[in-house]
Amino acid sequence: MAEIKLSQKDRMSVAWRHQFLQGSWNYERMQNGGWCYAMIPAIKKLYSSKEDQAAALKRHLEFYNTHPYVSAPVIGVTLALEEERANGAAVDDTAIQGVKVGMMGPLAGVGDPVFWFTVRPILGALGASMALGGSIVGPLLFFFLWNIIRMAFLWYTQEFGYSVGASIAKDLSGGLLGKITEGASILGMFIIGALVERWVSITFTPVVSTVTQAEGAYIDWASLPAGTEGIKSALEQFAALGPNGLNVEKVTTLQGNLDQLIPGLAAVLLTLLCCRLLKKGISPIAIILALFAVGIAGRFFGFM
Amino acid sequence: MSGIAIVLVILVAFLAGMEGILDEFQFHQPLVACTLIGLVTGHPTEGIMLGGSLQMIALGWANVGAAVAPDAALASVASAIIMVKGLGDGTSTDPQTAIATAIALAVPLSVAGLFLTMLCRTIAIPIVHFMDAAAEKANFRGVEIWQLLAIGLQGIRIAIPAAMLCMIPAEAVTAMLQAMPEWLAGGMAVGGGMVAAVGYAMVINMMATAEVWPFFVLGFVLAAIGELTLIALGAIGIALALIYLGLKDLAKQGGGAGGGSGDPLGDILNDY
Numbered sequence: 001m002a003e004i005k006l007s008q009k010d011r012m013s014v015a016w017r018h019q020f021l022q023g024s025w026n027y028e029r030m031q032n033g034g035w036c037y038a039m040i041p042a043i044k045k046l047y048s049s050k051e052d053q054a055a056a057l058k059r060h061l062e063f064y065n066t067h068p069y070v071s072a073p074v075i076g077v078t079l080a081l082e083e084e085r086a087n088g089a090a091v092d093d094t095a096i097q098g099v100k101v102g103m104m105g106p107l108a109g110v111g112d113p114v115f116w117f118t119v120r121p122i123l124g125a126l127g128a129s130m131a132l133g134g135s136i137v138g139p140l141l142f143f144f145l146w147n148i149i150r151m152a153f154l155w156y157t158q159e160f161g162y163s164v165g166a167s168i169a170k171d172l173s174g175g176l177l178g179k180i181t182e183g184a185s186i187l188g189m190f191i192i193g194a195l196v197e198r199w200v201s202i203t204f205t206p207v208v209s210t211v212t213q214a215e216g217a218y219i220d221w222a223s224l225p226a227g228t229e230g231i232k233s234a235l236e237q238f239a240a241l242g243p244n245g246l247n248v249e250k251v252t253t254l255q256g257n258l259d260q261l262i263p264g265l266a267a268v269l270l271t272l273l274c275c276r277l278l279k280k281g282i283s284p285i286a287i288i289l290a291l292f293a294v295g296i297a298g299r300f301f302g303f304m
Numbered sequence: 305m306s307g308i309a310i311v312l313v314i315l316v317a318f319l320a321g322m323e324g325i326l327d328e329f330q331f332h333q334p335l336v337a338c339t340l341i342g343l344v345t346g347h348p349t350e351g352i353m354l355g356g357s358l359q360m361i362a363l364g365w366a367n368v369g370a371a372v373a374p375d376a377a378l379a380s381v382a383s384a385i386i387m388v389k390g391l392g393d394g395t396s397t398d399p400q401t402a403i404a405t406a407i408a409l410a411v412p413l414s415v416a417g418l419f420l421t422m423l424c425r426t427i428a429i430p431i432v433h434f435m436d437a438a439a440e441k442a443n444f445r446g447v448e449i450w451q452l453l454a455i456g457l458q459g460i461r462i463a464i465p466a467a468m469l470c471m472i473p474a475e476a477v478t479a480m481l482q483a484m485p486e487w488l489a490g491g492m493a494v495g496g497g498m499v500a501a502v503g504y505a506m507v508i509n510m511m512a513t514a515e516v517w518p519f520f521v522l523g524f525v526l527a528a529i530g531e532l533t534l535i536a537l538g539a540i541g542i543a544l545a546l547i548y549l550g551l552k553d554l555a556k557q558g559g560g561a562g563g564g565s566g567d568p569l570g571d572i573l574n575d576y
Contacts, residue, residue: 017329024435024454026428033432037451040444050442061432062525065506068327093352106511115364118535124359127335130358134349138356139339146330164336183545189516190541192504201497236542238498263528270498274505275512287502288422295495300487304494 003087004046006079006162012043015158017304018075021068030065030286035075042079046086049163057083066104067111076161091233109148113195117148132209193268200267204254206303211250218245305345305387310470311343314463317381321462322455324421332377334358336412340386347391354387355380355405358410364415364547379410385469420461428454451482453571519544 017038022032036057043056066074077099085091103185127142219237225228237245258265277287298304305313316337330336342351351499358380365373383406431454438446458556491575508520519541525539526532 006508020326020451020455022325022327023322023458024428024431024451025325025425026432028426028429029432033428033447033451033454034351036435036439038445040448053442053444054440057442057444058436061436061439100520109511112366113538118538121363121367124333124335124363128356128359131335131339131352131359134353136348136352139335139352140570142335142359143330144331150328166407179549183549185511185516186519186545186548187538187541188511189508189521190544191538192508192522193520193525194527194537194541195523196501196504196525197527200501202495203494242393262525268524271501271504271508274502275508278505278509279503284506286504287538291450291502292491292495293499295498296488296491299433301490304493 004083006042006045006083010041010045011079011158011162012155013074014038014075014079015061015072015155018072018158019068019304021071029061029063031071032061032064032070034062035071036060038075039082042082046082054118059096061072062097062100062262064100064104066108068106068114069150070111070116070157071104072158074100074107076158076163077103077165078160084285099132103184105157106184106188109189109192110184113191117195117199120146161265187203196271198265200264202266202304203259204266204304206254208252208254208257211252212248213244217241217250218248228279305470310467313341313385313470314467316344317466318330318459320377321380321459324375324417324462325458326455332380334362334380335374337380338384341381341388345388347388350386350391350403352398353399354406357403357407358383361407361410362414369517374411374420376414378417378420378465379414380460381466381498382413382469383407383410385466389473389515391403401474414421417462418492420465421458423457424461426455432456491547501507 014143017040018034021031021034023037025031039060041054043053043060047056057250080094081099083092085096123142123146126139130138131139133139147241157304217223219241220302221234224233278284295304316331319340320332320337323329331340334488335358338351338355338358339348340351342348342354345351362374362376365376386409387402387406389404391399427570432452437449438450512520522544523537523541526537532540
């Protein structure tokens with residue numbers, strides 16, 4: 001029997017469908033529907049009997065969730081694994097699901113910061129600053145640059161995954177895949193640590209103390225020289241005194257004290273709490289709704 | 305607005321809604337959606353300017369893990385429609401005021417859109433169960449149709465509010481959104497700031513082992529240095545990963561060749 005191979009056309013068809021990965025995003029198995037939808041051209045080509053087809057469809061409706069772009073190398077590797085399997089190699093369901101799950105977490109940790117928090121803000125800010133003047137070049141630049149980068153990334157990383165997939169399949173127990181996964185986890189954890197500090201925002205507003213400062217520790221606005229001389233003098237004093245010099249009273253907020261301890265402490269504690277709650281099987285929606293409730297209560301009673 | 309304009313606006317809204325979940329072509333980003341709505345309603349310049357302003361606000365909005373970001377799709381589509389209505393019927397409003405009003409409404413709208421997204425993501429649960437049933441019978445067509453329906457649902461999520469906004473007077477919408485008390489809108493914003501933690505927690509749970517936790521600590525502490533951009537942090541992260549993997553390889557080889565325990569201090573103590 002001749003070996004069944006996925007042609008470039010098959011792989012392109014998968015890459016095209018892969019763009020609709022998140023279409024049926026759901027709280028139960030997340031991107032599973034879109035993943036299965038993307039795999040269909042390959043499954044049709046590789047398996048001919050009804051039973052094999054049904055088994056393959058079910059295999060690819062398992063839980064899956066990652067960043068929609070870095071998912072491309074994962075689907076490339078999976079295509080290679082399915083191809084090996086269809087040609088009689090001993091690649092079982094657990095191995096395929098293991099590769100998917102093993103790669104999706106670390107890769108999401110890379111994809112989110114790279115695409116959502118670096119490339120898109122940079123292109124967005126570039127396009128937006130041109131658009132603010134009413135120039136059509138801004139939106140066009142953003143749209144075309146983004147989509148060219150995105151499509152090139154989707155196709156070439158999928159091909160890369162497909163080409164290394166065969167070697168991974170031969171050596172599932174360790175070596176290459178283990179190293180890639182470990183390296184990606186290290187990078188991912190490092191970046192997530194950074195993002196928690198930068199992007200999770202919790203600010204406590206209560207005032208701890210209000211002290212009237214000694215003369216000379218604040219800018220005496222009433223006795224500044226008139227005109228631009230006054231502005232100069234105020235700026236000079238501000239440079240010397242720092243932000244506390246702006247008012248007669250020095251206000252210390254709870255947030256200020258926490259930031260002196262370590263900036264972002266509350267954010268990291270909240271993240272760790274979420275980790276623990278999720279591990280206990282509490283649904284993410286429940287946590288999200290609770291956080292909104294806390295936020296509203298915090299604003300209502302004036303402590304956040 | 306003319307009939308054709310309304311149809312085109314609804315079409316743009318549908319595209320934006322689909323993209324709000326797919327996150328591929330970026331039709332839901334304000335820069336694109338507001339420009340398109342401006343184009344089809346005959347106010348291209350104002351649309352582009354509104355898109356630019358909203359894009360600046362929305363730069364950091366992203367879906368991470370299972371957490372949903374403020375909804376850029378509804379915010380850009382609805383505020384663009386409100387701006388167009390402000391421009392179209394009134395000689396009273398100049399472009400600057402219309403754009404400013406639209407910007408002010410965008411944030412509460414994005415929070416409203418967030419609930420619609422969560423609703424769609426819940427409705428998608430039974431949809432994937434239908435996919436399961438189709439898979440059982442090796443019914444490819446069935447899986448495909450349910451996937452496309454689910455995407456369509458996300459499009460309708462924005463298309464319906466857009467159609468409603470085209471029909472009802474702009475003042476009613478503005479009044480309704482402004483009637484939202486400060487503590488509710490502000491509290492939603494506070495909650496939105498915290499919600500990202502849930503997404504990060506999900507990703508952490510997928511990756512975390514005792515071995516990689518120290519890198520989380522490093523990232524967290526280094527991020528407090530404001531001069532380090534995310535690209536710089538990424539470079540540090542890659543360097544750390546390479547160094548760590550290299551050292552680990554070295555330790556393994558050393559262990560094999562020399563028979564040591566891979567723990568120099570332990571070796572010294574043993575020899576002592």
